[in-house]
C-alpha cells in the first residue's frame with residue numbers, strides 16, 4: 559500500500575542508528591506489516607536491513623540471531639544442529655504468510671510487532687533467549703525475552719530504541735522439546751501455541767504459553783508436576799491475560815492450554831524424545 563504520509567526513507571542509516579531519531583520515525587525491517595496498513599503517524603522510515611547484519615551466528619555460547627534475519631533464513635538453518643532445532647522449523651511454519659512475506663519478514667520485526675500470535679516470540683521465549691536492545695543515545699541493554707512483550711502489540715521498547723539481536727543460550731538449544739499449536743483453520747493464525755522444554759536427562763519442565771495470551775507466560779518446574787499441579791498453574795494465569803479475538807475466546811484458549819499443557823507433560827514424561 560502507498561504510505562502517503564512518508565516523506566523520507568533513510569536507506570543508509572549510520573552504524574549507530576537512532577542518533578537523530580525524531581517523532582514520526584519508524585524502523586523499517588521486512589516492511590510486511592508497515593506496508594500492509596495505513597501509517598498516519600509516520601513521516602520517516604529508517605531501513606535496518608541496509609546495515610547488513612549477519613543473520614545467524616553460532617558461537618560457543620549459543621546462537622545469535624540478528625533482528626534482520628528473515629523467517630526464510632531461519633527456516634533454512636539446519637535444525638539437526640541442536641536437539642531444540644526442530645522448534646525453529648515449527649515456529650516458522652506457524653507464521654501465517656505467503657512466500658513473499660516469509661522471505662521478507664524478519665525475526666526482529668515479528669518480535670517488535672508483539673502480536674500474541676508472533677511465532678518468533680514463542681520460539682525465543684521457550685528457548686530462554688536474551689534480547690539486545692540499542693538506545694538512540696548509544697546505550698545497550700539486555701532483557702530476557704519473557705519480559706519484552708507486555709501486551710497485544712505492546713512491548714518495552716522506548717522511542718528510538720531497537721532490537722539488535724537475539725541470543726539463544728547453548729544449554730537451551732540442547733534441551734528436549736514438545737509443542738502443541740491450535741488453529742481454527744489449517745493455515746490459520748495460532749489460537750494457542752505451547753512449548754515445553756526439558757534438560758537432557760532431566761526431569762524438569764519449562765512450559766511457555768503463547769498466542770492464547772496477550773503476552774508470553776512461562777512456568778518453571780524443578781521436576782515434572784503432576785496433572786493437577788500443572789492445571790492449577792495454568793488456571794493461575796490472570797483472567798485478563800487470556801486473549802480474545804476471532805480465533806478464540808479467552809475461555810476457549812484457557813481450555814486448550816490446559817489440554818495441551820497436559821499432553822506436553824505426558825510427552826516429556828514418556829522420555830522417548832531425543
Ligand SMILES: Cc1cc2nc3c(=O)[nH]c(=O)nc-3n(C[C@H](O)[C@H](O)[C@H](O)COP(=O)(O)OP(=O)(O)OC[C@H]3O[C@@H](n4cnc5c(N)ncnc54)[C@H](O)[C@@H]3O)c2cc1C
Nearest residue numbers: 585587588589590591592625654664666667668676720721
Ligand atoms: C499476510 C500476512 C500474514 C501475517 N501473519 C502473521 C502471523 O502469523 N503472525 C504475526 O505475528 N504476524 C503476522 N503478520 C504481521 C507481520 O508481517 C509480521 O509480524 C512480520 O514478522 C513483521 O516483520 P517485518 O520484518 O516485516 O516488520 P516490519 O513491517 O518492517 O516492522 C514491523 C514493526 O516492527 C518495528 N521493527 C521492525 N524491526 C525492528 C527492530 N529491529 N527494532 C525495533 N523495531 C522494529 C517496525 O518499526 C514496525 O513497527 C502478517 C502480515 C501479513 C501481511
